[in-house]
Amino acid sequence: MSEKKHKYPWNHIIGFVLSIALTFLAAWTALSSDLPVMWIIISIMVLAVIQALIQLFMFMHIVEKGAGDAPWNMMFHAAVVAAIVVSGSLFTMSFGFTHDHGGGEHETEQHEEQGAHEGH
Structure with a gap:
C-alpha cells in the first residue's frame, strides 16, 4: 500500500486566481475600455475560451489518466x-x-370599441 502524500492544491489556487483575474479583465473590457464594440465582443469571447480551458485542465482534471x-x-x-x-x-x-398570433389591427379595433362602450 502506498500512501499518497497530501500536497497543497497549487493547481486549484492558480486556476482560481487566473479565473478571477480573467473575469475582472473581461468586466473592465466591457465597462471601462475605449475599444470599439466589435473588439470588446471579440476580447470577451477570447477571455471566455481561455477561462474555459483553465477550468477544464485545472479543475475538471481533463488530463488525468484512467x-x-x-x-x-x-x-x-x-x-x-x-x-x-x-x-x-x-x-x-x-x-x-x-x-400575438396574428390578431392584427382588427383585434385592436375591437378592444378600442369595447373600451369606448364601457365608459358609458
Missing part, C-alpha cells in the same frame, strides 16, 4: 447540445416571434 475517452466524449456531446440551444435561441430572437 478515464479513457469518456471526458472528451462527454465534452463533444455537451458542445452539440449547447450549440443546439444557442442556435435555437438566436433563431427565435432574430426573427421576432411574438405571442
